[in-house]
Amino acid sequence: MVATIYRNAVVFTGDATAEPVEAFATSEGKFTAVGSLEAVRAAAPEAVEVDLAGAFVAPGAIETHAHLMMFGESLSKVQLRDCNTVAEMQDRLVAARAAAPDAKRILGVSWRFEPISAAGSDQPTAAMLDAVLPDVPVYLDANDLHSAWVNSAALAEMGITRDTPNPVGGEIVRDENGDATGFLLETAAVQYVWGFLQESATDADRDHALDLAFDAYLETGVTGAVDMALMEPDFDAVMRRLDRDGKLPFPYYAHWMLTATGEEATDVAQIETAVRMRDKVEAAGYSEWFRIIGVKFILDGVIDACTAAMRAPYKNGDEPGPIWTAERARPVAVAADKAGLQIAMHAIGDAASDIALDALALVAEVNGANENRRHRIEHLEYVAEDSIPRLAEIGVIASMQPVHCDPAVLENWKAVLGDERAENGFPWRKLRESGAHMALGTDAPTAPYQMPQNLYIALTGGSAIDPTLAPYHPERAFAPGEAIAAQTSGAAYASRIEHEVGRIAPGLIANAYVLDVNPLSAAPEALLTAKVLRTLVAGETAFAV
16 A cells, blocks of 8 residues: 655644644554654655645544434434524424425424523423424434423323333423323433334434434544444444444444343343443454443433432432432442443532442452553533542543533523532533543534534633633633543543554554644634544545545
């Protein structure tokens, strides 16, 4: 294979403390030389040269927290994130129905609580949807993917009645008569709404969703994704594509989704399932492109819906417990670690991060020292002051998503906390100062997935949705090199793949993106309209404008 030199660029190698270089070379899917043009030419004297015209280059971004199948599906759903009133949402859904009058269902995504509150209601109801779409089932995922809003036709289609039980860790919200209101929280949304829609989807639907997700990510410079809720239909779709093509558009790393059942033996048995699926991929010879690297616990819910586990009650007096209690989570975590699986724990509230840290400390105590553990806590939106140093002490990765604190989606988040906690969220600076390793992703489809916009919020605390809004505590923001490293080399470290990807360095896989804005020197606002010009995967151009 002919070597290629990329020159006349500002090349960020993945090291936040290093100066950019001007050129690099690739050959046979790997970086072979990095540095001055003179040095790179000397290392690759017969290479073809590509002039990047002064553009910025970084290692390929790694989407360190994603839901790939759901993200792809969301790209075909009615987008509601920018709707500011219930009427706007109703109008958009009616327009979708008019555009597809024969559709069996109307599917939407990313509705926010603020428009519901503005309409004078604490929660969405089926009646709000029935008023405009009474005859077709409507299923709407919340912006945070921790609840679902459906109409009466959808409740009937799913067979939800007064006698339908709440699953462990979830709730079918009911009125004073015991009838479902159309709002399903946490595992109730997963079991009833997602479960029903999964059964209704075809293999062709799933294949199309994966295509959309891979293409969208490549267009924004992402060259690897970590799925944080892999389930069997997703697994089957990925394996089907590998059987067909022998490869994926970029490497896909996954954490198997665990479900709290309330029965220890059943919960622990899920680790055996994850191991079996991991070994199946390896036996098929696909581990270059697809790996099951860990398991995912959803310890609590979200602050917006008052389901995140907090040490103190919400403003309305709610004091929800965790989805996984400490007693239930610990034996499963110990079993996962013993099997060599990386543990990722969704913990948004401070009480949930207590459970996570205690469980991960116990894992090390029971299973012994292991420098390569790198278990993770996902989101950490509100973390108690005394928990922050523990992350660094235990060696836990802080996996966070700047897009979750876009000021455009924080109004309800702050309101339901209702006290000083509203101003103490997303403690990026304190986590950095503690020495904890950090990785930055987007959690798509719970938030916009575009890498430059996520970077903008990390650098400013401002809003990529509405840049006129005041930033949320900009003093906590990242320096440019810190943030880009957390999207690239830090993300690779978080998934124990730093010896393969995440930096522009000789011997590593040649994944990179080329951007028309230099985030190291340009005003952050330039990132709001920045465009990825080229994405390289294993040295090949996977996307170009």
